[in-house]
Amino acid sequence: MKRSFALPLACFATLSGCAFEEGLPEIEVIGTVVVPKEAATRTVLDTDGNESEVTDVRFIGPVYLGAFPSIVAGDFDYTHPEMGPVIDPEFPGNTYPFGGTTIGRFDFACFEATACMVTTGRYDSFASIIDYFNTYVGTPLVDPYGDEVSSEKYFEQYCFDYYNVTSWQELSFLAVDADGNTDLDFTENADGDFVADFDMPATLYTEGMAIWGWIDSPSDAYSFSTCDTSRDGAQTNEYNLEFDAGGGHQMVLNYPSVYIFEGDYVSTEGYIMTSEDDEPVVNLDYMYTGAK
Amino acid sequence: MIRRSTLLTVAAIGGLAIGAACDRTGLDLTAVPNPDYPAILELGELPVLTTSEWAAVRAGATADVEAYVNYEQVGAPEPGDKGGVTFTFKGTGDEVCVMVDPESVYWNQSVAAAGTNSVYAHPDNYEDDGDLDIYAGLSATYTGSPGVELGDFIGQYTDSLGNVTDIEYNLCQHIGSGGDSYVHAGRGAPEWCEIDTAEREGIEYTVLLRTFSLPIDDDVLSFGVAVYEGSCQNLTECTIPGESRSIDEDGGAREGNFRALESAFCNNEQGDYCEANPSMCGDY
Numbered sequence: 309m310k311r312s313f314a315l316p317l318a319c320f321a322t323l324s325g326c327a328f329e330e331g332l333p334e335i336e337v338i339g340t341v342v343v344p345k346e347a348a349t350r351t352v353l354d355t356d357g358n359e360s361e362v363t364d365v366r367f368i369g370p371v372y373l374g375a376f377p378s379i380v381a382g383d384f385d386y387t388h389p390e391m392g393p394v395i396d397p398e399f400p401g402n403t404y405p406f407g408g409t410t411i412g413r414f415d416f417a418c419f420e421a422t423a424c425m426v427t428t429g430r431y432d433s434f435a436s437i438i439d440y441f442n443t444y445v446g447t448p449l450v451d452p453y454g455d456e457v458s459s460e461k462y463f464e465q466y467c468f469d470y471y472n473v474t475s476w477q478e479l480s481f482l483a484v485d486a487d488g489n490t491d492l493d494f495t496e497n498a499d500g501d502f503v504a505d506f507d508m509p510a511t512l513y514t515e516g517m518a519i520w521g522w523i524d525s526p527s528d529a530y531s532f533s534t535c536d537t538s539r540d541g542a543q544t545n546e547y548n549l550e551f552d553a554g555g556g557h558q559m560v561l562n563y564p565s566v567y568i569f570e571g572d573y574v575s576t577e578g579y580i581m582t583s584e585d586d587e588p589v590v591n592l593d594y595m596y597t598g599a600k
Numbered sequence: 601m602i603r604r605s606t607l608l609t610v611a612a613i614g615g616l617a618i619g620a621a622c623d624r625t626g627l628d629l630t631a632v633p634n635p636d637y638p639a640i641l642e643l644g645e646l647p648v649l650t651t652s653e654w655a656a657v658r659a660g661a662t663a664d665v666e667a668y669v670n671y672e673q674v675g676a677p678e679p680g681d682k683g684g685v686t687f688t689f690k691g692t693g694d695e696v697c698v699m700v701d702p703e704s705v706y707w708n709q710s711v712a713a714a715g716t717n718s719v720y721a722h723p724d725n726y727e728d729d730g731d732l733d734i735y736a737g738l739s740a741t742y743t744g745s746p747g748v749e750l751g752d753f754i755g756q757y758t759d760s761l762g763n764v765t766d767i768e769y770n771l772c773q774h775i776g777s778g779g780d781s782y783v784h785a786g787r788g789a790p791e792w793c794e795i796d797t798a799e800r801e802g803i804e805y806t807v808l809l810r811t812f813s814l815p816i817d818d819d820v821l822s823f824g825v826a827v828y829e830g831s832c833q834n835l836t837e838c839t840i841p842g843e844s845r846s847i848d849e850d851g852g853a854r855e856g857n858f859r860a861l862e863s864a865f866c867n868n869e870q871g872d873y874c875e876a877n878p879s880m881c882g883d884y
Binding site for chain 2: 377378390392393395397402404406512514515516517
């Protein structure tokens with residue numbers, strides 16, 4: 309083939325590729341969640357034993373979002389996606405979600421104590437993690453030798469060695485962009501609430517479907533119901549180290565009620581999609597206060 | 601440019617290949633329906649053996665085994681149809697184990713050039729082996745017509761927006777040797793699963809043994825099946841002995857018998873048995 313034909317042909321192929329409509333029923337849902345300020349606020353004790361209210365983005369656990377046929381009230385003490393038949397008496401019905409995503413997920417920050425404690429998109433430095441454990445959890449981070457981790461540089465070097473990496477950007481539990489700038493999931497809006505963008509890929513679109521979700525807020529002991537410290541997590545077995553690094557449970561969106569506990573924030577109404585081009589805004593506005 | 605002679609040569613080779621392929625239909629590798637042996641068999645309700653009855657089976661006295669294990673035979677379906685066996689049992693409110701052992705035995709031949717394991721030195725005769733896959737669930741979720749047409753345990757759920765989702769109601773999970781779930785044992789190998797019937801005492805369950813393959817030496821698959829209370833523990837090829845039945849033994853083409861072959865296999869002596877009875881193994 310002569311070269312003079314090759315270039316136009318390539319251009320034609322490229323342009324026609326852009327115009328090709330696959331006709332798939334799945335879409336990419338891009339939207340925003342709004343987390344009330346209260347969900348990021350806790351009453352904590354300072355070193356003198358005085359109580360104070362603190363608002364901190366690090367109190368926002370993983371946010372689980374799914375697309376469901378509908379949201380119904382009455383099955384639980386909070387609104388919940390409609391469910392299929394109960395097959396296993398020990399489980400509720402499956403919600404059969406059309407798609408889902410999270411804003412933040414559990415990640416292992418090198419030391420055993422961080423298993424199931426650290427959510428991505430909440431910490432922008434090693435110092436931030438050290439501070440979270442010292443100030444809120446109340447149990448300082450310790451290394452495998454039992455020594456308290458107080459040096460950010462030591463934390464960094466330990467993680468570089470643990471993961472065989474050389475930069476912060478390679479550690480997904482640190483919210484730092486390619487330029488080294490802070491890149492947390494949530495930002496505070498004018499009302500004092502926190503907002504974050506979400507991207508729910510490959511979601512089966514059906515007109516009228518609801519985007520709904522909840523926050524797995526940390527318990528009083530700063531643990532999370534959607535994280536499994538023993539079963540699903542990556543294991544660490546090196547010399548004197550032997551522990552599970554933790555990881556998220558499976559089928560969380562299929563059985564939300566199994567994982568929603570007191571203190572978690574749930575979307576009351578979700579967002580009903582009437583067009584594939586909708587950009588849903590999901591308010592996680594209702595705090596579940598426990599079974600009535 | 602490709603020369604014409606080259607094209608002709610390629611065409612000739614292609615034609616030869618196609619012509620040669622046509623002389624092998626592969627029908628000799630499939631089982632043929634036999635009117636004396638139905639392809640779809642309904643056994644009715646099988647009793648759930650008690651712990652002591654199952655212990656008697658495990659003890660191996662022939663009279664007990666014959667009394668408590670169901671030995672049956674199923675034939676080949678017409679091409680394109682599904683064949684298999686169904687039966688029911690009643691939930692006990694606890695764990696129930698279902699076990700099936702299709703004929704006959706299977707082993708891998710030891711082909712090492714040095715250090716050959718003499719027990720497995722002879723090949724297995726794969727033509728006398730069949731394969732049944734177990735599925736089970738509440739009878740209410742079974743879609744087939746027992747004895748007439750096979751079904752499955754897949755139901756449909758339609759959500760409020762009209763989307764239909766398949767629901768798997770099969771409760772039978774055979775755990776593979778590697779710990780994998782939802783697997784099936786292969787040709788000639790026993791298969792089993794536990795079904796938790798908690799809170800469903802007296803409720804009817806249906807078991808489907810789907811014919812995956814039949815022995816091509818006689819086109820009839822003999823098997824033994826049992827249902828007993830408790831969990832499936834330490835089950836092997838030797839748990840249900842003598843599943844090969846009359847048509848296998850009456851063939852007359854081979855010397856020896858399947859019960860002796862299975863017994864030799866269970867005692868790690870099939871090497872010697874095959875040496876003495878090569879027609880019962882894969883050497884003939």
